[in-house]
Amino acid sequence: MARGLFISFEGSEGCGKSTQIQRLAARLTGLGKSVLLTREPGGTEIGEHLRELLQHSKAGHAMCAETELLLFTASRAQLVREKIAPALAAGAVVLADRFLDSTTVYQGAARRLDPARVEAINCFAVGECVPARTFILDLDPAAARARLAARAGAPDRMESQSTAFFDAVRAGYLALARSGDARFHLLDAARPADEIADAIWHATAPLLT
Numbered sequence: 001m002a003r004g005l006f007i008s009f010e011g012s013e014g015c016g017k018s019t020q021i022q023r024l025a026a027r028l029t030g031l032g033k034s035v036l037l038t039r040e041p042g043g044t045e046i047g048e049h050l051r052e053l054l055q056h057s058k059a060g061h062a063m064c065a066e067t068e069l070l071l072f073t074a075s076r077a078q079l080v081r082e083k084i085a086p087a088l089a090a091g092a093v094v095l096a097d098r099f100l101d102s103t104t105v106y107q108g109a110a111r112r113l114d115p116a117r118v119e120a121i122n123c124f125a126v127g128e129c130v131p132a133r134t135f136i137l138d139l140d141p142a143a144a145r146a147r148l149a150a151r152a153g154a155p156d157r158m159e160s161q162s163t164a165f166f167d168a169v170r171a172g173y174l175a176l177a178r179s180g181d182a183r184f185h186l187l188d189a190a191r192p193a194d195e196i197a198d199a200i201w202h203a204t205a206p207l208l209t
């Protein structure tokens with residue numbers, strides 16, 4: 001059984017996940033906790049190759065939705081066994097920048113692959129490794145696009161999807177947040193970063209042993 005604490009962060013591109021993960025990690029390390037940060041796709045040597053194919057390489061542009069689903073979940077399967085499960089077994093706090101809910105939302109809700117199959121493949125990939133708490137940072141897609149446009153660099157394959165795709169991503173996350181599963185904690189990502197960080201801390205502190 002895992003001894004550590006597993007927390008994931010979800011939301012559209014530009015929602016501020018990375019900032020909040022850094023802030024929570026700083027608070028936790030300040031308390032002497034051992035913290036592992038992960039990001040998806042990637043986080044292992046195999047996963048970083050898959051990230052390149054999924055987001056950056058020209059070869060990825062011909063990818064069908066089914067392949068995309070399998071590659072994202074393949075990256076996660078490797079990350080779980082190589083990094084996350086061992087860290088939890090050692091008692092660390094794992095902060096994941098995206099996990100299985102990204103697949104439910106992007107490949108299920110937005111790409112419209114069959115939700116039951118997406119769930120089955122998700123479950124196969126992660127086994128029993130499911131977050132204790134998942135923070136969903138909700139942001140209007142137009143605001144998210146404006147934040148992305150302000151960043152340096154060209155958009156990658158996933159960031160170049162249509163407005164309808166990102167509307168579906170947002171709706172997919174809101175549906176999860178309203179599913180009744182107590183794992184989900186919805187946050188308004190348009191609020192000041194300090195306020196969001198405090199809300200995340202208040203929801204995390206009681207989970208620490």
Ligand code: TMP
Nearest residue numbers: 013040041072098102103106107158159
């Ligand atoms: P990011 O880490 O910069 O947010 O990029 C990851 C991109 O990949 C983002 O567009 C969301 C997408 N994605 C999926 O479509 N499905 C997944 O399962 C994961 C982990 C990410």
